[in-house]
Amino acid sequence: MSRKDLSLAAIFGAPIVLFVLSLVGLIGALLEDGLWDALGAAFLATTVLAIAWALIRRRR
Numbered sequence: 001m002s003r004k005d006l007s008l009a010a011i012f013g014a015p016i017v018l019f020v021l022s023l024v025g026l027i028g029a030l031l032e033d034g035l036w037d038a039l040g041a042a043f044l045a046t047t048v049l050a051i052a053w054a055l056i057r058r059r060r
Helices: 009-031 035-059
Strands: none
Touching: 009 035
């Protein structure tokens, strides 16, 4: 697949999703306690997991 075949959604889709999950996780964990703390940690962990997945996939 060449670069000309990539749409804006293909290029920026994953970073936007990770940004939204991180933002919701941060704001939710700061404003509420209990369940939101756990959800905030889970949402923030998605970014770390995505980076780890990309690094592992790249080394293959």
